[in-house]
Amino acid sequence: AQKITQTQPGMFVQEKEAVTLDCTYDTSDQSYGLFWYKQPSSGEMIFLIYQGSYDEQNATEGRYSLNFQKARKSANLVISASQLGDSAMYFCAMREDNYGQNFVFGPGTRLSVLP
C-alpha cells in the first residue's frame, strides 16, 4: 500500500487565487511528521512546511498553511494568493518515528499558476 497518496497529478490555479493540494498518508505510528516540498523546473527541493503528529495547531509559514486532519490522515497544503513563481511540483512526505529518519515521498502534484 502507498504510504503517501497525492491524488492530483496536475492542478491549475488562477494567479492570486488560493489552491489546496491534497495529501493523504498511511501509518500505524502515533508519532510522525509530515512535510511539504516544492520542486521548481530547475530541480532543487525546497522545504515549505512541517506538521508534527502531536501538534494541535495547523502549521503556517507565510502563504503556506497545512490543513491537518489527523483522524482522516490528511495533510493538505493550502497556498494563498498564488503567484506565478508557485508553478512547480509539490511533494508531500512523511517520516514515521518508529521507522527512523528517512522520508517517504508521495508522487507529487504539478501546480500551474495561470496569469
Next chain:
Amino acid sequence: EPEVTQTPSHQVTQMGQEVILRCVPISNHLYFYWYRQILGQKVEFLVSFYNNEISEKSEIFDDQFSVERPDGSNFTLKIRSTKLEDSAMYFCASSGTELGPQHFGDGTRLSIL
C-alpha cells in the same frame, strides 16, 4: 540562510566507471541523507548517516553504493561501478535534529552513458 551545497551540478560518466557525488551539509547539522529521483518519478530514500555511521539504508543502496564523511564538512556518495539505471538526480539532505525538517541541496544530475 545556510544551505546544503552539492557538487557537481551535472556529472556524465561512462557505464562501469566509479563516480563520487559531493555534499556539504549545513554546518551545525548532525543527520545526513542521500535520496535519488529518477526523471519524472518520485524521490526515493537511499541512506541516512549519523555519528559517522549509516543509520538506515534502503533496498536501492546495495553493495555498489557507499557513503563517507571524510572530514568535518563533506559528505560523499560513491557509486562503484555505475549502471545505466543509476541515471537520476541525486539529492543530499541534512537536518539538525533527528525528527526535524530535512534541508535538501540542489541535487546532482547523474547521466550514465
